[in-house]
Amino acid sequence: MDEFRGGCLCGAVRYRIEGPLRNVIACHCTQCRRQSGHFGAYTSVPLDRFSMEKEAALSWYRSSGSAQRGFCRVCGSNLFWKETGGADISVTAGTLDGPTGLSISEHIFCADKGDYYEISDGKPQKAQW
């Protein structure tokens, strides 16, 4: 059983995950683009294999009626996406300590992607979810 750790830029938020991790889904929706500054890239794990090690600076922003986004209020790192009542938590791939062994498996919400870049890695592209 692989163990993964990760955290924010300043180190005030740290988490631990018992693997395996899902491959990374890149989300090009408007909310992910605004929060991340580019597009979102998330792995996902059941909550029973996820735990916080340091969370004093973790804040949650309710981005829609059905989801919250977790971020570090000290350094601004974008860490988590969680559906209300969901059994899983999505974790931004960039906050994992490497090596992750992961790769992007698909792109979602491509209909909302920015006009300043192309998706050219050959992975499936879905207009929505």
Ligand SMILES: [Zn+2]
């Ligand atoms: Zn931080």
Ligand SMILES: [Zn+2]
């Ligand atoms: Zn998104």
